[in-house]
Amino acid sequence: MTNSSATAPMALDDVAVLMPAYNGQADVDLTLASFSESAPVHVLIVDDGSTPPIVAPALANLRIEVLRLAQNGGIERALQTGIDALAQRGFRYAARIDAGDRAVPQRLAKQRAFMEQHPHVAGLGMWTQVVTRAGKPLFMLTPPADPDAIRRMRFFRSCLAHPSMMLRIDAVRAVGNYRAEYRAAEDLDLFVRLMERYDCANLPELGLYYELNEGGISATRRRRQIGSTLRLQLRYFNAANPYDWLGLAKNLLHLVMPYRALQRVKRVLLAPRASH
Structure with a gap:
């Protein structure tokens, strides 16, 4: 008689966590300490020219490789390099996360099981609890799960939380990988291209604690990010989709609204969901 639990540790052998890092050991x-899975977890840290270099922590159940880039070239290049490296190593899935965020237990197993059952899904996110640096809950991001809804609202709201995503590596490379053409909006650029050929979806359950870091890309490179998002919206604009019009108006508003004011609005609108 075959013991199914005996094969469980092999279940994540084709999955690797992909984390770009610049300083912030x-x-x-x-x-990385937040990952809790029944099988060993493979991790690729792309060290984007950190000083001193990032060192792989010694953590039980994690097999960690650090790929060091000689110079800091930005998250877009780091992610592109990471995807290519994982493909060369034979991995099928890349599970994104950023330094400072925390994974919910069994996140990888749940996402991989879904993607195995839905081969046309190239990217799968999860609901995200936004927290302060101290870990205090601020608000919950509960985007739609359905691929068609995500495709309709892709420019109106953040339908796919990048650090919560599991990506099908061959699909990412088939559409051109991450690229630097839309700096600070490299995730949206990738997702839009993926949705032209595949589906993107969400698991409607908590998968990530996202740290709101006011020194992060969304804060320090905000105007560049909004500018890149607007360029993407105009390139893929569909006049028949009302959400494209709403998204255009929303991002023009973001362009003139101070970052801290925008975060206060989000907390007021989304805070009631934080307790769910």
Whole structure:
């Protein structure tokens, strides 16, 4: 008689966590320590020219490789390099996370099982609890799960939380991988291209604790991010889709609204969901 539990540790052999990192060793350690899976977890840290270099922490059940880039070239290049490296190593799935964020237990197993059952899904996110640096809950992101709804609203709201995503590596490379053409919006650029040929979906359950870091890309490169998003919206604009019009108006508003004011609005609108 075959014991099914005996094969469980092999279940994540084709999955690797992909984490770009620039300095912030303590955040790297915190994030990797949050992974709790029944099978060994493979991790590729792309060290984007950190000083001092990022060091792989010694953590039980994690097999960690650090791929160091000689110079800091930005998250877009780091992610592109990471995807290519994982493909060369034979992995099928890349599970994104950023230093400072925390994974919910069994996140990888749940996402992989869904993607195995839905081969046309190239990217799968999860609901995200936004927290402060101290871990205090701020608000919950509960985007739609259905691929068609995500495709309709892709420019109106953040339908796919990038650090919560599991990506099908061959699909990412088939559409051109991450690229630097839309800096600070490399995730949306990739998702739009993926949705031209595949589906993207969400598991409607908590998968990630996202740290709101006011020194992060969304804050420090905000105007560049909004500019890149607007360029993407105009390139893929569908006048028959009302959500494209709403998304255009929303991002023009973001362009003139101070970052802290925008975060306060989000907290007011989304805070009631934080307790769910």
